[in-house]
Amino acid sequence: MTLALIPLLPLLGALIPSLFRSRNLNALSAGAIAGISMLLLLLQAPAVFNGEMPLASWSWIPAIGLNFAFRVSGFGFMFAFLILGIGLLIVLYARFYISADDPMGRFYSYLLLFMGSMLGIVLSENIMLLMMFWELTSISSFLLIGFWSYRTDAREGARQALVITGGGGLAMIAGFLLLGHIVGSFELTTILAAKEIIHAHHLYPITLILILLGAFTKSAQFPFQFWLPHAMAAPTPVSAYLHSATMVKAGVFLLALLFPVLSGSSLWFYIVTPVGLITFMFAAYMAMFKDDLKGLLAYSTVSHLGLITLLLGLGSPLAAFTAVFHILNHATFKAGLFMLAGIIDHETGTRDMKRLSGLWKYMPITGTLTMIGSASMAGVPLFNGFLSKEMFLAETLEPNLFGAFSWIVPLGATLAAIFAVAYSIRMVHDVFFKEPFTNLPKKPHEPPHGMRLPAEILMTLCVLVGLFPMTLAAPMVNMAAGSILGAATPDYHIAIWHGLNMALAMSVIALAGGAVFYLQRLRLFDSHRWCMRYCDGKATFEALIRGLVQGGRTLTGLMENGSLQRYIALLVGAVFVLGASPFFGSSVPFIGPLAMSSVDPVTLIMGLVLIVCTVATVVNHRNRILSIIMLGSVGLIVSLSFIRFSAPDLALTQISVEVVTIILLMMALHLLPRTTPVESSSVRRGRDIGLSVLAGGGAAALMLAVLSRPYDTIAGYFLENSKPGGGGTNVVNVILVDFRGFDTLGEITVLVIAGLVIYAMLHNFELTAPGIDALGRPWVQDRFPMILAQITRPLMPLALLFAAYIFLRGHNEPGGGFIAGLIVASVLILQYISSGIVWTRPRLTVDNHIIMAWGLVIAVLTGVGSWVIGYPFLTTSFTYLTWPLVGKFEVASAIAFDLGVFLAVVGSVMLILVKLGSMNSKDAEIVSASVQKAKEKKEGAH
């Protein structure tokens, strides 16, 4: 558990620094959390240095092979140590760097979020888990780069970094999934033992390329290098931490981690080596000409990452060993240099090397530290950078790398080393020496000691490791490399002096060449201007993004022009194409083998009437009243057809829904225009007719194809178990309240939500109905016909009794809660229609909301009741009681559920119709008042 806490603690504690207002508490809490993680990590040290690998694993989602599993390998330990060690220094540094105007708590929260995610990457045992942490680092990097979100460059840089690393992350997910597929496990231990299986698999090349894409984007390798220099818009602690020491190393970490299983093929060599070499040279070249201190360091970082990639590409164990060593060295000196660049920026107000000069007099300590870091970066002997660079140069001389072109690698390496020396000299000489400065925003002075301390620690380490590599660095590097390479670990002695050899000669050439290069820099500055303009990927990136957005907008504009008519046309067309396409080129006959049954005359006539009414609805759709009548007829014939084809329940439901639907449409019509103007062009109408005929023809053909085929149903189960299991003989009702009770619960919930939404939409909404009809005649004034009112009042108790009957018999005979609910709703609405809202409202005081809500509550409680007696949700229990007079009587819990359905239906239907009707009524009253007034005026005139 303590192992899992190492990454989890910073993640879980990420919010804590935001809780404090005091800046010291912000920093302290962040430092404490990182410190505890560090202690937990050090607890693992004895085991790890012993060659063991502590593991902690919990099953998370076993179905997809995702385990919550962590491991501390030697390499992981070294990385975690780097992350936490430099992290602690950054926490201290940022306390002084982040100004009082910035939200420091938020900064530390992001920082901890990043720290935890990065630790997760290096300590994950499961690669799916690793992937999650990987994406988290992209996100936290995005947040940190964009920390000063009011700055355009920060926002652009953050977006660019997220797109590039996130895009690479997507490729990597695919690569990991393939890797897991090949090996059959997502556990690193299993994967690392499966080199032969992976190499032999036909998916190996694509897996490798996808994973490399992820690693290269993260580690800013060519051609994805450009995001890193733009990420320098972040506050300097972030650049020092994420964009030099840790996050950008995640890519090379992954390469090194999977080195044992992925490397060793020519594909690996021919991709990784050239990418590393090009990045190494190109970025070193670019770094020379950057006037911005951080820009210089950023390109230098890219270059060093290229160096590490190149080493891993070479593929020999010693090269991998050197890569590990260089990761450590680079993190030390580059994080320190970034901090120093931040100090210079902080104390002078600029980091433009054209303006900075002669700072030595004012900042001697900072100057000394910068010199140490730069010397290490350039590879000057006695500093740690020299050691790994020397080993690297020796590795490039390995013969037969590229056959006849073997000289390319050492030549390129030497050239890049020359550039590195040149930019290192520039960083020291331009900033601290040359002529005295003339226009600096602030008068420079040494920073507070707390701000300098982290850089002092790191630079001291650079010197000490440079002087005593065997004591200080070798154990860690041996352990880390050992955990990657296993038995193949070279028995290597890190030393300052390896005798007079080729590598030393290359180092000397680099140092001398670099000095010459620096002296000639002014001439070079002119000749490289074109490069600065074209080699920055940002312009290309922005152009690409712009193109994508433009393309997307054009496509959206075509598909989604804001017209419902176009959407529906596209939808219908697409459904037709999708539905019809499988039938083309299929050898199966479209019409199935079953013979058709004969048609009886009544059915034929009803079918024809249906067709006539349907077509009449369309033909008369400009005369809206007429089209409603036609539509109502269609609905009635549909109910009849349900009876005709043995579905009495459906017929009952349809006919009662029909009543409320027509009432609803009439109400709507009162408020809407009564006619539809002719506005479509004949071309448009022709298109629509064509589409409709296609859709109708397609549906008819599909129906015929279905009906002419034999079929198999799962209904047998329901028929058999309806009586013994559900206690009812009406199978449809038993399915509704018992077998599929959960569906029904969902459906009445939808109904209730629809009721509420409609109520909300009409609440406080006024729509004035026209006071005259289409022909300009005012509405008649005796609004409530007396005969209708007198008939509907006695009808009501009868209808309620009938509804109760339908409801109670529902379980065994056609009927049930839905139908009873609709009948009650219809008869109540009838009272409103015949007597008006003014008369009915005071007599029907129950709030429809309450009825509806109780319906849902009762339905849910019935379901929960089954839990209480130990059954799954919504299981029906029933028993038989014998009552006097009534006789044997069945009591099923399903009837309570059906009661819930009944109430929900009554409540929501009433809610909808009464709300709509009360809008009408208000308008009608206004209208009648105005008509009255007009009449009086007329009479007055007489």
Place this chain on the structure above:
Amino acid sequence: MELLFSICLGVMIACGVYLMLRGRTFPVILGLTLLGYAVNMFLFVSGRLHTNLPAVISPERAQYADPLPQALVLTAIVIGFAMVAFVVVLALRASGELGSDHVDGRKENES
């Protein structure tokens, strides 16, 4: 019988789609209702056309109409009503807010 039924269904679908493609809200509502009928019929008849089969279980009968599509369609009818009601209210609200009953909220004088 199957052919007659299919033709009726096709006509309903075609008319429903045509109305849905109109420019004013009211025909669209009519079309939606019509389409609702047709879809319910389609689902219902996927349990095949049965004549004179009992709806409830009784000891004398061995064959029954398929109850499953019926149960599904029963709730679909009620939900269909809720949906039509919702669209109606949407149309009312839109005509109130936009001053036009065109589906795209187009004003009368615009083309």
